[in-house]
Amino acid sequence: MSAEPRQAIRTVWVLNGPNLGRLGSREPEIYGHVDEAGLRGLVATWGEAVGVAVRLRQTDDEAQLIEWLHEAADGAVPVILNPAAFTHYSYAVRDAVADLTARGVPLIEVHLSNPASREAFRQVSVISEVASGTIAGFGVDSYRLALVALAGT
Numbered sequence: 327m328s329a330e331p332r333q334a335i336r337t338v339w340v341l342n343g344p345n346l347g348r349l350g351s352r353e354p355e356i357y358g359h360v361d362e363a364g365l366r367g368l369v370a371t372w373g374e375a376v377g378v379a380v381r382l383r384q385t386d387d388e389a390q391l392i393e394w395l396h397e398a399a400d401g402a403v404p405v406i407l408n409p410a411a412f413t414h415y416s417y418a419v420r421d422a423v424a425d426l427t428a429r430g431v432p433l434i435e436v437h438l439s440n441p442a443s444r445e446a447f448r449q450v451s452v453i454s455e456v457a458s459g460t461i462a463g464f465g466v467d468s469y470r471l472a473l474v475a476l477a478g479t
């Protein structure tokens with residue numbers, strides 16, 4: 327009997343940007359009622375269903391977010407990124423995302439709301455052009471859809 331080598335479980339990082347630590351209580355009519363702990367549980371469950379281990383981290387700090395993106399690029403770790411307000415103006419986050427995707431590491435930009443249907447300043451994403459894809463407008467389900475998409479990459 328030949329033993330098949332066991333496939334290493336793939337890890338995906340979920341990186342959430344500023345103010346997303348306040349999920350559940352922050353403008354719930356826009357961002358929903360699931361808090362960060364709830365989202366952490368959901369992405370773990372959804373990850374299991376598609377065979378990936380998920381690590382969720384959140385920061386309000388642009389430098390921290392960029393450092394995590396560098397780590398993901400160096401470790402070839404696929405990323406689901408909700409850049410939050412950085413979406414609309416951070417060329418520094420964009421450059422870090424571009425560095426990662428240029429190495430062939432997939433990164434999906436996600437949003438809970440649909441920024442395209444909101445204020446004018448939210449209708450610009452400086453990230454989308456360098457992301458592998460974007461999923462927006464499905465509440466926390468945006469993260470599930472991104473996991474399904476990444477599992478197929």
Ligand code: DQA
Binds near residue numbers: 408413437439440448
């Ligand atoms: C967001 C949309 C952004 O415009 C906003 O700044 C956020 C959250 C979303 O998930 O819908 O903080 O990225």
